[in-house]
Amino acid sequence: MTEAQAKPVYNRVALIGLGLIASSMFWAMKRSGLAGEVTGYARSAETRDTARRIGLCDRICDTPQEAVEGADLVVLCVPVGVMGAVAAEIAPVLMPGATLSDVGSVKRHVIEDVAPHIPEGVHFVPSHPLAGTEHSGPESGFAELFDNRWSLLVPVEGSDPEAVACLRALWEGMGAHVEEMDADHHDLVLAVTSHAPHLIAYTMVGVADDLRRVTDSEVIKYSAAGFRDFTRIAASDPTMWRDVFLTNKDATLEILGRFTEELFALQRAIRTGDGEHLHAYFTRTRAIRRGIIEAGQDTDAPDFGRGPKK
Ligand code: NAP
Numbered sequence: 001m002t003e004a005q006a007k008p009v010y011n012r013v014a015l016i017g018l019g020l021i022a023s024s025m026f027w028a029m030k031r032s033g034l035a036g037e038v039t040g041y042a043r044s045a046e047t048r049d050t051a052r053r054i055g056l057c058d059r060i061c062d063t064p065q066e067a068v069e070g071a072d073l074v075v076l077c078v079p080v081g082v083m084g085a086v087a088a089e090i091a092p093v094l095m096p097g098a099t100l101s102d103v104g105s106v107k108r109h110v111i112e113d114v115a116p117h118i119p120e121g122v123h124f125v126p127s128h129p130l131a132g133t134e135h136s137g138p139e140s141g142f143a144e145l146f147d148n149r150w151s152l153l154v155p156v157e158g159s160d161p162e163a164v165a166c167l168r169a170l171w172e173g174m175g176a177h178v179e180e181m182d183a184d185h186h187d188l189v190l191a192v193t194s195h196a197p198h199l200i201a202y203t204m205v206g207v208a209d210d211l212r213r214v215t216d217s218e219v220i221k222y223s224a225a226g227f228r229d230f231t232r233i234a235a236s237d238p239t240m241w242r243d244v245f246l247t248n249k250d251a252t253l254e255i256l257g258r259f260t261e262e263l264f265a266l267q268r269a270i271r272t273g274d275g276e277h278l279h280a281y282f283t284r285t286r287a288i289r290r291g292i293i294e295a296g297q298d299t300d301a302p303d304f305g306r307g308p309k310k
Contacts (some may be wrong), residue, residue, distance in 0.1 A: 010168045011036040014071035016086055017078035018042040018051050019237075020132060021103045023141025025075065040136070041067035050138045058224055065093045072240060073170070077100035081243035086114030096121035103129055104192065105240070107154045107183040109247035113132070115156060120185035123163035124216055126154040128186065129176060130194075134235040147175035154183050191251035191281045192218075196245055199252070201233035202210040202241075270306060 013035040015022040022040065029035045040057030040066045042048050051060045053133055060065040068090045069076050076083050083102055094100060100122055103111040118124050131149035133140065151171040155164050169176045181189070206218050208227065219227065245252055268275040293300045 004061055007033075008036045009034050009166055009173060010071075010073040012071045012073075014067045014074045015028045015040045015057065016067065016076050017205045018047050018060075018138045018176055019077060020136050020140045020145075021129065022075070022077035023051075023056050023138050024131075024143065024145035025077070025103075025174065026142075027141055027143035028146055029170070029188045035073075035175040039067040039071065047138055054139060054142075056138050064090050068093050069193060070095060072097060072098050073167070074100050074105070077242045078098070078240050080104040080106050080110055080247050081239075083110045084117070087117040091117040091119055094119055094122045097123075099123045099167060101125050101127050102169055103127060105194070105244050106248040108151045111154070111156055111183055123160045125159055125164050125167050126156065126183070127167060127171065128190075129171070130156065131176070132236075134237075136237040136240070144175065146171070149151055149176055149287065151178050152186055152192040153177035153178060153180045154186055155180060155182075163278065180202060187248050187251045188254070191248055192257045195248055195252045196255040198233055198236060199245065199256065200259070201230040205228045205234040 013029065015025060015038060018040050019042075026038055028041070037058045039059045039061055040051055041046075041053065041061050050063065051057060059067075064086065072095065073088065074094065076086055078086050083104055087100070096119075096234060100114070100118060101124075102110055102114065104126070105128060109129060111124075111126055114126075115124060129146055129149065129151040131145050131151075133145075147275050153164060153167060153171075164180070171178045176280070204227070211219070223231070230240075266278065268282065269281075292298050
């Protein structure tokens with residue numbers, strides 16, 4: 001689809017927070033002409049200056065209120081832990097009939113923090129694009145980030161179907177597949193597929209770092225695919241991930257409990273030389289990897305399709 005062919009889904013979209021997700025949304029909206037005008041706000045002057053320099057957003061504003069005024073869609077693209085405070089700041093200027101959304105990685109907590117601030121007549125439709133990289137900031141975004149990825153909509157009780165449909169059209173226009181999900185289910189699914197794996201990667205890289213003896217030389221020098229992939233995940237933004245664990249506590253602890261049990265079972269199999277157990281386990285997990293590739297959510301290229309190092 002080209003810009004000329006597309007009809008804007010929204011007249012004015014305001015992006016609050018200008019990091020990886022917001023900047024990718026801007027470039028993806030631009031690519032397909034999905035918004036008449038996109039305004040943006042970030043808390044630091046440095047980020048706003050960078051945004052202006054690289055042409056991120058049609059207009060960068062110095063206050064969140066200025067960015068939100070007159071917008072028919074406002075998307076909160078800040079860390080999960082500050083969504084409520086940011087919503088409180090912009091609530092008085094939200095236009096009646098507008099939609100407020102967010103892209104936070106945790107949904108129940110965000111809904112509880114944001115919903116009380118929403119004025120009558122404003123639609124709240126939380127969302128979460130299941131796409132990202134380990135990079136952050138306004139310069140890390142790119143138009144293709146959401147292509148062929150899932151974006152989950154988590155409508156709250158009484159969400160206006162038309163507002164949900166418009167947001168769905170926006171995400172689809174940005175290249176994503178869209179599904180609706182209940183907040184608690186979302187948080188459990190993400191604890192399994194994203195939050196616990198990140199914690200495990202952070203732990204593994206932390207363990208290697210503790211073994212200073214090897215980190216200084218062999219771990220980096222001989223870093224094989226397994227460890228390298230852990231380090232990529234463990235390079236993710238510390239603020240974002242601190243907030244994810246603090247706000248998706250129950251589901252993450254539930255999954256980590258199960259993980260620990262399985263780890264002990266594998267530990268016992270190694271100690272007792274139970275090769276049958278190990279082989280059966282690894283056969284089962286290999287099938288999951290195949291399923292992800294068949295679903296088009298990853299590539300089976302040895303470097304996961306990342307191409308040569310720049
Ligand atoms: P990011 O690149 O780190 O950018 C975060 C933005 O939020 C920056 O503009 C930052 O402003 C602003 N911000 C940070 N703390 C703030 C505060 N206390 N008050 C106001 N603004 C604040 O983040 P991101 O990766 O785009 O993530 C944004 C949201 O998307 C998060 O809720 C995250 O959970 C969710 N998400 C992330 C991914 C991913 O892989 N990264 C994937 C899906 C969803 P300054 O630059 O001025 O500091």
